[in-house]
Amino acid sequence: MNDLTCIIIGGGHAGLGALKAIKETTRGMANGRRIRFVLIDKQSGHVRKILLFRPAVGEEEIMIPWMHWFPEGVEFVQGTVTSVDSGEKRIRYTDTQGNDARIRYDLLVVAVGSIVRRPDPDQGGVALTDPYAAADIRERWRANLRKAVAETNPEERKRLMTIAVGGAGISGIETSAELALAMREEATALGLNPSDTTVYLLNAQERLFPEGPVVVGRKLELTLSGCGVTVLHNRKAIREEAGVVTLSNGDRLPVGLCIWTIGLIPNPALRGMGLPLTPEGQVLVDECYRVQGAPGVYSIGDCARIVDPRNGIADQMTCKEGGIQADRLGKIVMADLEGRPAPVHKKVPLDFYCIGLGENRGLVWGRKWGLNMIITGKPAWKFRNIAWKAGSKLL
Numbered sequence: 001m002n003d004l005t006c007i008i009i010g011g012g013h014a015g016l017g018a019l020k021a022i023k024e025t026t027r028g029m030a031n032g033r034r035i036r037f038v039l040i041d042k043q044s045g046h047v048r049k050i051l052l053f054r055p056a057v058g059e060e061e062i063m064i065p066w067m068h069w070f071p072e073g074v075e076f077v078q079g080t081v082t083s084v085d086s087g088e089k090r091i092r093y094t095d096t097q098g099n100d101a102r103i104r105y106d107l108l109v110v111a112v113g114s115i116v117r118r119p120d121p122d123q124g125g126v127a128l129t130d131p132y133a134a135a136d137i138r139e140r141w142r143a144n145l146r147k148a149v150a151e152t153n154p155e156e157r158k159r160l161m162t163i164a165v166g167g168a169g170i171s172g173i174e175t176s177a178e179l180a181l182a183m184r185e186e187a188t189a190l191g192l193n194p195s196d197t198t199v200y201l202l203n204a205q206e207r208l209f210p211e212g213p214v215v216v217g218r219k220l221e222l223t224l225s226g227c228g229v230t231v232l233h234n235r236k237a238i239r240e241e242a243g244v245v246t247l248s249n250g251d252r253l254p255v256g257l258c259i260w261t262i263g264l265i266p267n268p269a270l271r272g273m274g275l276p277l278t279p280e281g282q283v284l285v286d287e288c289y290r291v292q293g294a295p296g297v298y299s300i301g302d303c304a305r306i307v308d309p310r311n312g313i314a315d316q317m318t319c320k321e322g323g324i325q326a327d328r329l330g331k332i333v334m335a336d337l338e339g340r341p342a343p344v345h346k347k348v349p350l351d352f353y354c355i356g357l358g359e360n361r362g363l364v365w366g367r368k369w370g371l372n373m374i375i376t377g378k379p380a381w382k383f384r385n386i387a388w389k390a391g392s393k394l395l
């Protein structure tokens with residue numbers, strides 16, 4: 001009998017998780033047929049997206065070769081998927097040479113994730129979107145500090161030693177903390193006064209971390225301040241132009257660099273793939289992650305709109321949620337292959353966050369039965385490192 005081909009599009013946290021879960025639950029066989037697994041991704045390795053700020057700070061490699069996870073039993077194809085033909089059960093992709101190619105599937109998991117939101121081009125600054133943007137950011141602030149060494153005008157020197165980070169979600173908090181510490185270190189090495197470096201974190205809300213209690217926001221702000229980060233609340237960056245950031249309250253901040261960390265949006269490539277989408281651009285799936293009107297096609301992770309049928313609450317775009325979906329998908333696929341009722345999505349209440357604030361600094365907050373648990377300092381940093389590894393399935 002012919003093999004069944006199971007294709008996973010996207011080797012992010014959700015795609016890697018789905019591949020592992022389906023391999024494990026099926027043990028590579030379904031109804032006496034061997035399952036051939038194919039992972040297709042546009043990148044040459046898995047990008048550790050949650051560590052995107054690291055190459056903006058130092059020379060850290062955040063791409064890991066695919067072979068790390070599945071040394072055998074999985075075929076890797078590097079290509080950009082452009083569409084899914086669910087009638088013919090084929091996907092179409094562009095390979096690394098730019099050629100148009102197609103592969104047939106029996107089972108398909110669409111896990112093409114999200115992209116980092118970009119501001120309009122006329123808003124200036126650099127968005128922390130991918131490892132190339134991160135390297136660009138690193139080169140820019142380092143070049144500014146080198147220029148500051150020779151600068152005799154104190155105001156211009158101060159500007160060169162200042163960065164604004166627009167967007168104070170977890171990514172903006174982690175980016176600003178690590179940048180402030182790295183700038184201080186570099187300034188010292190260059191003979192500059194490290195306390196002349198400034199990182200402004202621009203927060204549109206009235207406090208940090210609205211997901212948790214006020215006390216957590218305060219603790220975060222205190223630790224950030226110790227790193228050299230000044231948080232400006234109730235202020236949005238409107239645009240950066242010629243070294244000046246204009247804020248929503250009319251203030252103007254002279255900066256050497258403006259970095260945007262303004263959240264995630266579903267992968268825009270989905271718009272051309274021929275799958276049913278929500279108005280926001282996420283794939284429409286049922287309570288078992290099956291794509292509507294496309295037999296054998298499932299979708300999970302940031303790219304899918306996954307709703308708990310009991311209460312109508314949708315999952316967020318996080319590794320935590322994507323990982324749980326991936327584990328469940330393994331069981332769903334097995335049940336569907338055997339013609340049994342499949343498990344149904346349930347939103348797991350996950351009031352648990354780890355935030356890194358630079359080497360040996362961090363904050364962990366969790367809530368259970370109405371009680372808050374807060375861990376700070378080195379133990380929180382250890383938790384954060386475990387979470388970063390889990391975010392790339394490295395545990």
Ligand SMILES: Cc1cc2nc3c(=O)[nH]c(=O)nc-3n(C[C@H](O)[C@H](O)[C@H](O)COP(=O)(O)OP(=O)(O)OC[C@H]3O[C@@H](n4cnc5c(N)ncnc54)[C@H](O)[C@@H]3O)c2cc1C
Binds near residue numbers: 053318
């Ligand atoms: C800076 C930053 C910090 C974050 N911090 C946290 C955190 O602390 N905790 C947390 O839980 N979440 C965090 N997140 C969110 C988390 O990264 C995402 O929820 C998670 O990566 C989603 O995984 P995914 O597999 O659905 O999608 P993605 O990680 O986006 O992976 C999608 C994969 O699909 C591939 N792909 C895309 N388009 C195509 C195509 N057309 N053809 C082929 N391949 C394609 C991509 O190359 C990629 O490998 C953070 C995100 C960012 C950007």
